[in-house]
Amino acid sequence: MNVFLVTSPFQYICANEARDAYQTKNNLLVLVQQNTEKGKQHLAQLYDKSKWDHIIEVGRSNRTFVIPRVLKEVKKLANGESIEHFFFSEYTSWRTRMFQRNLPAKKLVFIDDGMGNLYEYFKYIKDKKSFSRTRFLQDLLIQLQGCKKIGTIPYAENFEMFSIFDIENPVCPLKLNTLDSIRKSIGASNCYDPSAPVAFIGEGSIGDKNQPSVDAYISKLEQVIAKKNAPVIYFPHRTESEEVTSAVKALPNLTYHKSESPIELELANKGIKISSITGVTSTALYTLSLLYKEVPIDAHTYDSHIGNDMATFLVNHFEKRAQNFSI
The missing domain is CATH 3.40.50 (Rossmann fold)
Structure with a gap:
């Protein structure tokens, strides 16, 4: 047994x-x-x-x-x-x-x-x-x-x-x-489309102590919108504050998507097409990198994460993965 x-x-x-x-x-x-x-x-x-x-x-x-x-x-x-x-x-x-x-x-x-x-x-x-x-x-x-x-x-x-x-x-x-079983069952490979919007994975605890300020977070989102020159679909973190939600929704060229499933499943379950994914180094982003192998991922980190064994591991993973794509 x-x-x-x-x-x-x-x-x-x-x-x-x-x-x-x-x-x-x-x-x-x-x-x-x-x-x-x-x-x-x-x-x-x-x-x-x-x-x-x-x-x-x-x-x-x-x-x-x-x-x-x-x-x-x-x-x-x-x-x-x-x-x-x-x-x-x-x-x-x-x-x-x-x-x-x-x-x-x-x-x-x-x-x-x-x-x-x-x-x-x-x-x-x-x-x-x-x-x-x-x-x-x-x-x-x-x-x-x-x-x-x-x-x-x-x-x-x-x-x-x-x-x-x-x-x-x-x-x-x-x-x-490698999450092969669930990747096949949800049809994750069908979500990549180079002409589709960019997915931005929202973060939790924004504005809290030792976390990025709301202004810094919104500034990062604005940079992504400008850099990608493509529509952005924003997937909020489940703990996102009303202050962050209001600020994000006010941004141009951005669709605010309230997920019904964990983000790892939401894309495939809803048949959402994306050209790339961006967000802070996290477990969710790591899991997405395995499930959606065809999709380029642009991961960023914060100075407070440097030196942390877990964060360093994740940063190294995304740097190696990015070598296979032109982000």
């Missing part, structure tokens, strides 16, 4: 890719339900029960009692068989470590959940750090339900990564996730 622990829509995408890439059989999906309307909406667009042999859906609350019950259900379904692969994200989460401690698997496979995985690689995995988690009362309740407490777990030698991030000289085996 193979167990997939999924807690977000993007993790679900990566779990699907992993199932295809590893060609696993007898697959059990443990799906943690979304607690926001947006999360529920995005997951509903992706969720296909027919792809899984077994499914356990769980809520996010009362985890001290819910997770031990789920672990018992998994063991019952396994019926004495060994767990071949345990696919998971959220490297340091309590839920993940409870599964690791109580459900031994031949291989532990770390799948992506956006930028968080890159952060956890540089902070924990790169130095092969042990993980400790002790809570007296919670540990006692866990043990009373017949499960092992997490305690201290050393770095696992059977650990590997299935990732969209092509990390240089990784400390563990790394199989690249």
